[in-house]
Amino acid sequence: MAAAHRKPLQSRQVGSLLFLLCISMGSAATIRYSVAEEMESGSFVANVAKDLGLEVGKLAARGARLVSESNKLHFRLHRKTGDLFVKEKLDRESLCGKADPCVLHFEIVLVEPLQSFRVEVRVFDINDNAPIFLNKEPLLKIPESTPLGSRFPLQSAQDLDVGLNGLQNYTLSPNAYFHLHTRFRSHGPKYAELVLDKPLDREEQPEVNLTITAVDGGSPPKSGIAHIRVEVLDVNDHVPQFSRLVYRAQVTENSANGSLVATVSATDLDEGSNKEITYSLAQNPEAILQTFQIDSHTGEVRLRGPLDFEAVETYDIDIQATDGGGLSAHSKVLVEVVDVNDNPPEVTVSSVSSPLPEDSPLQTVVALFSIRDRDVRVGGKITCFLREDLPFAVKPTFRNSYSLVTDRGLDREEVSGYNITVVARDTGPPSLFTETVIEVLISDINDNPPIFQEDSYILTVRENNSPAIFIGKVHAEDLDLGENAQVTYTLLPPQSGDLSVFAYISINSDNGKLYALRTMDYEAIQNFQFVVKATDGGFLSLSSQVTVRVVVLDDNDNRPMILHPLQNGTLPCNDLVPKSADAGYLVTKVVAVDGDSGQNSWLSYHLLKATDPGLFSVQQENGEIRTLRQISERDPMIQKLIILVQDHGQPALSTTASLNILLVDGFSEPYLQFRDPSKNPTRVNPSTKYLVISLAVLSFLFLLSVTVIFVIHIYQKVKYREKFTVQEHFYDDCNFPNNLVQGRANGSLSQPCPYEMCSATGTSNSEFRFLKRFMPNFPYPHGTGEAKPEAGSNLPPDSDRNRSRGSEDHGQVPDNCM
Numbered sequence: 001m002a003a004a005h006r007k008p009l010q011s012r013q014v015g016s017l018l019f020l021l022c023i024s025m026g027s028a029a030t031i032r033y034s035v036a037e038e039m040e041s042g043s044f045v046a047n048v049a050k051d052l053g054l055e056v057g058k059l060a061a062r063g064a065r066l067v068s069e070s071n072k073l074h075f076r077l078h079r080k081t082g083d084l085f086v087k088e089k090l091d092r093e094s095l096c097g098k099a100d101p102c103v104l105h106f107e108i109v110l111v112e113p114l115q116s117f118r119v120e121v122r123v124f125d126i127n128d129n130a131p132i133f134l135n136k137e138p139l140l141k142i143p144e145s146t147p148l149g150s151r152f153p154l155q156s157a158q159d160l161d162v163g164l165n166g167l168q169n170y171t172l173s174p175n176a177y178f179h180l181h182t183r184f185r186s187h188g189p190k191y192a193e194l195v196l197d198k199p200l201d202r203e204e205q206p207e208v209n210l211t212i213t214a215v216d217g218g219s220p221p222k223s224g225i226a227h228i229r230v231e232v233l234d235v236n237d238h239v240p241q242f243s244r245l246v247y248r249a250q251v252t253e254n255s256a257n258g259s260l261v262a263t264v265s266a267t268d269l270d271e272g273s274n275k276e277i278t279y280s281l282a283q284n285p286e287a288i289l290q291t292f293q294i295d296s297h298t299g300e301v302r303l304r305g306p307l308d309f310e311a312v313e314t315y316d317i318d319i320q321a322t323d324g325g326g327l328s329a330h331s332k333v334l335v336e337v338v339d340v341n342d343n344p345p346e347v348t349v350s351s352v353s354s355p356l357p358e359d360s361p362l363q364t365v366v367a368l369f370s371i372r373d374r375d376v377r378v379g380g381k382i383t384c385f386l387r388e389d390l391p392f393a394v395k396p397t398f399r400n401s402y403s404l405v406t407d408r409g410l411d412r413e414e415v416s417g418y419n420i421t422v423v424a425r426d427t428g429p430p431s432l433f434t435e436t437v438i439e440v441l442i443s444d445i446n447d448n449p450p451i452f453q454e455d456s457y458i459l460t461v462r463e464n465n466s467p468a469i470f471i472g473k474v475h476a477e478d479l480d481l482g483e484n485a486q487v488t489y490t491l492l493p494p495q496s497g498d499l500s501v502f503a504y505i506s507i508n509s510d511n512g513k514l515y516a517l518r519t520m521d522y523e524a525i526q527n528f529q530f531v532v533k534a535t536d537g538g539f540l541s542l543s544s545q546v547t548v549r550v551v552v553l554d555d556n557d558n559r560p561m562i563l564h565p566l567q568n569g570t571l572p573c574n575d576l577v578p579k580s581a582d583a584g585y586l587v588t589k590v591v592a593v594d595g596d597s598g599q600n601s602w603l604s605y606h607l608l609k610a611t612d613p614g615l616f617s618v619q620q621e622n623g624e625i626r627t628l629r630q631i632s633e634r635d636p637m638i639q640k641l642i643i644l645v646q647d648h649g650q651p652a653l654s655t656t657a658s659l660n661i662l663l664v665d666g667f668s669e670p671y672l673q674f675r676d677p678s679k680n681p682t683r684v685n686p687s688t689k690y691l692v693i694s695l696a697v698l699s700f701l702f703l704l705s706v707t708v709i710f711v712i713h714i715y716q717k718v719k720y721r722e723k724f725t726v727q728e729h730f731y732d733d734c735n736f737p738n739n740l741v742q743g744r745a746n747g748s749l750s751q752p753c754p755y756e757m758c759s760a761t762g763t764s765n766s767e768f769r770f771l772k773r774f775m776p777n778f779p780y781p782h783g784t785g786e787a788k789p790e791a792g793s794n795l796p797p798d799s800d801r802n803r804s805r806g807s808e809d810h811g812q813v814p815d816n817c818m
Contacts, residue, residue: 030118033084037092037102037123042085045075045121048108049082052117056082062110074104075121092123093160100125100162127165127218131157133226140194143233144202149195151181156191157214157224164217173211177230180212194228202232236325238269240277247319247333249301253309254340261292262333264299266321273324282320282330292317292335301333309339310374343374344432345382345424355443358412366392367404367438371424380427387421387435394422404438412442413479446484446538450476452546457532459514462553463522474512474546476534486537487512491530492545501530505550514548522554523595556649558595560603562657565590574660576691577639579631587616590623590657592645600649608656609642616661618643625661637663 033046049059060079068074074095076087096102102123109116135155142152159167170192172180178194192212200208208230215223242264249262268275279299281289292315293304301317315335322328349369356366371382384394384402391408404420418440425433452474459472478485489512493499506515512532528550535543565575565588575588594601605623610616612635617628625641639661646654 030120031108032120032122034122034124035086035090037090037126038128039086039090041088045084045086047082048077048084048119052082052108054082056080059110062112062115064108064110066106067109067116068106073106075106077108090123092125093129095123098160098162125162125165127161127216127222129160129165130222131159131167131214131216131224133157133212133214133224135226137227137229140228140230141233142196142200142230143235144200145235146196146200148197148199152194152196154192154194154212154228155226156189157226159189159214159216161216161218166216167214168217168221169215171213171215175208175210177208178210194230200232202234206232208232234271234274234325236270236274236323236327238274238323239327240266240268240321240323240329242266242319242321242329242331245331247331248336249333250336250338251303251307252338252340253307254342255303255307257303257305259303261301261303261335264294264301264319264321264331264333266299266329266331268323268327270323270325274327276324278322280320280322282318284318287312288315288317291315294319307337309337310343313337313339339375339377341375341378341380341426341428341430341432344434345371345373345426347371347422347424347434347436349436349438352438352440354439355441356406356410357445358410358442359445359447360406360410362406362408364406365403366406366440367420368397368401369404369422369436369438370401372400373426375426378428382424382426384422384424387423390418390420392418392420392440410442412444412481413448415442417441444481444484446480446536446540446542448479448484448536449542449544450478450487450534450536451544452476452534454546456546457548458551459548460551460553461516461520463520463555464557465516465520467516467518469516470513471516471550472514472548474507474514474532474534474548476512476544476546478536480536480538483537488535488537490533490535492533494530501528504528505530507532520552522552522597523558525552526597527551554597554600556596556600556647556651556653558600559653559655560592560594560645560647562645562655563591563593564588565657565659567657574662576662576664577627577631579633579663579665581627581631583627583629585627587625587627587661588659590618590625590643590645590659592623592655592657594647596647596649600647602648604646604648606644606646607641608644609640611636611639611641615639616641631663635663639663 031048031051035043035045048064049056057080059077059082064077064079066073066075066077074087074090076085077083078085092102095104102125104121104123106119106121107116108119133155138155140152142150157167157170159165167189170180170182170190172178172192172194177196177198177200179197181193181195182190183193184190194210210228210230211225212228213223213225215221243266244264247262247264251259251261264279266277266279268277278296279294280296281292281294291303291305291307292301294301299319299321301319314337315333317333317335319331319333320328321331347369348371349367351368353364353366356364371384373382382400384396386392386394391406391410393405393407395403395405397403404422420438420440422436422438423433424436425431453476457472457474461469461471465471474489476487476489478487488509489507490509491502491505491507494501504517504520506517507513508515512534530548530550531545532548533543533545535541577585577587590605592603592605594603603623604620605618606620607613607616607618615628615631615635616625616639618625623643623645625643641659641661643657643659644654645657646652
């Protein structure tokens, strides 16, 4: 091993440092150097080129460089000279800590050719750290009763240096009670122990002060000191004493957390820490520890959790008092919980009868329940009642048990269910109550008949309707539920036993829809009525009835019928007009009737065609034919007129009447205005006598036929009235198509009637006046194109015969022609 010493520069020779450089070539690849720590930056370590056997300048030529394993270089290389210098000040304690030896590793790398050399630099320790105590003033508490020879370990001093420069020994200041003994650890620094040489007496000397010194092995040595304060403890030979063996306290159960329950007190005759007493709740159940707490210094016992008299009435708390020496004593605190009225009554429902039939008798038991008050001692008497006025009452059965019974009649249709609030209240104080809701549903019984929405129904149907057409609906509501509310509709059979109405009307039993089974004919029947019965589906079914009146609305399906002049297919009727007649002379009157009613029967008369349109006019309202001017000799003797008779229906129907008017001489003298015979004596024409006789016969026959027709009409009217006043109805077993055609119409006008024909009085003209209506409406004879009733229709049995008879009777109406 080689050692190299570097001399400082000439200007720094006095304070130069001697560096020992040792180069050990253990192998061709490793170079070892040694340096002392704390060398300044730039200090010379060794000449690497010389040690490697290289010429000066080869390091620079071959690009020599240093590479460290820790990526931090503590040295630098001068390539030109090959000298190795300290790059920064070295601190062995920072680099290696307590490790010994402290070696730094790096490599010298050369290129062309590539070659590396491993270098190890050992940093030697110098005594640059003194021993130190972390705790400069440690405190030892030693009881006065401690036996001699007792050892008390002290903390070790810390010295960052190693080897001889590290901690070597401890010394203790002179004293009468202790000596110092140094001990070694297998790993770690030496430590010292105080050994008691003389008994301690607290009363003689309560405290001993010592100084310990730690010394290292450096040259010169360095040291560190600590001041030890030994406190002589009193011997704990007295146990704490409680002022009472048992403490008693009362606390209300509604006291808040933190409320003071009791205060315990204990004393100790010792001094110092032995006299200091700490209170605790030792050896107590978990329930007590969660409910109470104690102040360790004052002994105050306070609430920690809630109290409940109903759960726990008393608590037995064990209190422990411990002095500073570890001696302890025990006492008890008996806590009595005072009950307060903090629990409302509890209602327990054991049975409920729901649903309850609405016909339940009075005092029917609906529910059973009991009431319990946990505050038995302070709650007082319990009262039970219903919060609202309901048809129920609370009835006590036995102690704290009650029944809920019906007090009034029930009606599901008014109230289908009840939420009965039962209130239980104690007398306190303070008074507390609880509310319990009992739900009771009311079940339905069949106690309500179906009720029709209207007292009676009036339905309309237009004649000539399609069969099975929907004409209206009846509806009844049943306030019950389920099957009790299912309504079935039927037609009651008439009391008279006449079932002819069944041929006209049918009803849907499920929804009350009414249908016309056949085509209606206003001229045969204008209205009829029947009774509909609504029956519910209850076990004991209930029903109600309503009267339905069906009004047949007229259609304009009848043409006007000419009564006068008679149109019987023979020669037209001839009326005689004297040529001497003045303008406005009443020639005759066209009389017609219409089997329809209302506006459909309103007739108007028009002159459709005439030989001389300027000679005659027709009154539109009454059909009177009058002359428009004086008859001249140039006028044809025979005047042919065609009169159009038209109703006001939509569309309007019409018919025509043809008549011939004969312009005659001398015929009109007996019928002209009365003249004085003395002033204008005339000779009676023999033909006039035959004309008068013929007119009288025709008038008689006409009046006779009108009388017969009138009697027949009265007979038919009485028969219809008996037949179509219906009292009951029949069940509808028919099925109808869904797309029924509904026909309705409102309003009707009075039925037109023919007029009685009478001879005019007070005039000498040949004319008639029609004073009153008395005849029924007649349909046209067969072959006129009018609608006829269907086969099997509910018309009077003699209706067809009467029609033909009426047609025949028309032929008997006298003509005023000769």
